[in-house]
Amino acid sequence: MTDSLDYAATVLRRCDELAAFSEDEGRLTRRFASPALRAAGEAVREWMEAAGMTVRRDAIGNLIGRSGDANRRTLLIGSHLDTVRDAGRFDGALGVLIGIACAELLRDLPYAIEVVAFADEEGARYGTSYLGSRAFVGCFDEEWLERRDADGVAMRTALGRFGGSPDAIAGCRRDPADLMGYYEVHIEQGPTLESQDVALGVVTAIAGQTRATITFSGVAGHAGTVAMSLRRDALTAAAEWIIATETLARETDGLVATVGQLTLDPGVGNVIPGRATLTLDLRHAEDPVRIRAGEELRRCAEAIAASRELAVEWRSHATPAVGLSPKLTEQLAEAVAATGQPVVRLPSGAGHDAAIVSTIAPAAMLFVRCAGGVSHNPAESVTVQDVAAAIDATTRFLELAA
Ligand code: HGY
Ligand code: MN
Ligand code: MN
Secondary structure, eight states: OHHHHHHHHHHHHHHHHHHTOOSSTTSOOOOTTOHHHHHHHHHHHHHHHHTTOEEEEOTTOOEEEEESOTTSOEEEEEEEOOOOTTOOSSTTHHHHHHHHHHHHHOOOOSSEEEEEEESOSSOTTTSOSOHHHHHHHTOOOGGGGGOBOTTOOBHHHHHHHHTOOGGGGGGGOOOGGGEEEEEEEEEOOSSHHHHTTOSEEEEEEEOEEEEEEEEEEOOOEETTTSOGGGOOOHHHHHHHHHHHHHHHHHHSTTOEEEOOOEEEESOOTTEEOSEEEEEEEEEESSHHHHHHHHHHHHHHHHHHHHHTTOEEEEEEEEEOOEEOOHHHHHHHHHHHHHTTOOOOEEEESSOOHHHHHTTTSOEEEEEEOOGGGOOSSTTOOOOHHHHHHHHHHHHHHHHHTO
């Protein structure tokens, strides 16, 4: 295990180094196609090359390190380098860096390893998640290139400035015939492993997600002169819908619903909001439940808008729930058991690139305990011992997968 502890210490040190690549002063924010993401990618490129890998960046900005001959079957190990706003330093980066460590530790596998640092899993900049892995599997929607971020910068422009190739994204698509499978190590981002005092978890499934952008449009007006009975206030309509959303989620077993963003226009204290734009993140392990809830919430938004003489626009995209590969998952469970760790199996409420890559290759995921289950928060943390256990289990898994 000594080797693993040394490599684990390096992984944690590198997570700290990557945390310095941020768009924000004093906190970690590293969004798709940002200069911070590019700089982080250049540090990762160096570590991949030091591990003996050949490195390339594809048209959407995924960084791909390969060890093993070009004509060999390939096992992918991946996660993402982008983050949410004011993020923790392990969500995504940990999986990329453990992949590099294991590729360095196992130089003579009978197949090639590719470590993929995906360019956008969170969707924090353009509201569309998994841009990197969707391009990787060939389901990128070219219309997304016209989306604009909060500063009005189109994705096409940002990607061009980043050094990507907006007109060559179709070329990112990987041929499933070349791939043995996909494997991702990720912090649990939940309390289960800690509650059972266990370092590692074998992931059984990934919950499905619906992400929507909803815009209520009313009439902006003077806060002092428009009678309450005459108002078409976009914010109060949104507020009524948000409470209805929370109520539905509280009453539906296993459903979680989050409104994470709300922007008002014109957003001035003495003006009745004319427009309210908000995001919905809706998740459930079973797709029919999530889809039904999404339809009910859309009808609810339309009814609230109609009752208040407002207009409402609903834009959404979904990622189905994913069952992971039984074969690879059993091999992973065997690898975890071989390290002497208890084998705990659990579903993932969080989304991961594995949910997308599993559409072209059998996928498996390993969770690592994180303190208090805290994530999407700078307090996110892991221990060097648990990271060493993850490296130990991963090297055994890679040997079993041969
Ligand atoms: O939101 C998620 O589930 C993931 O962290 N992107
Ligand atoms: Mn995340
Ligand atoms: Mn993540």
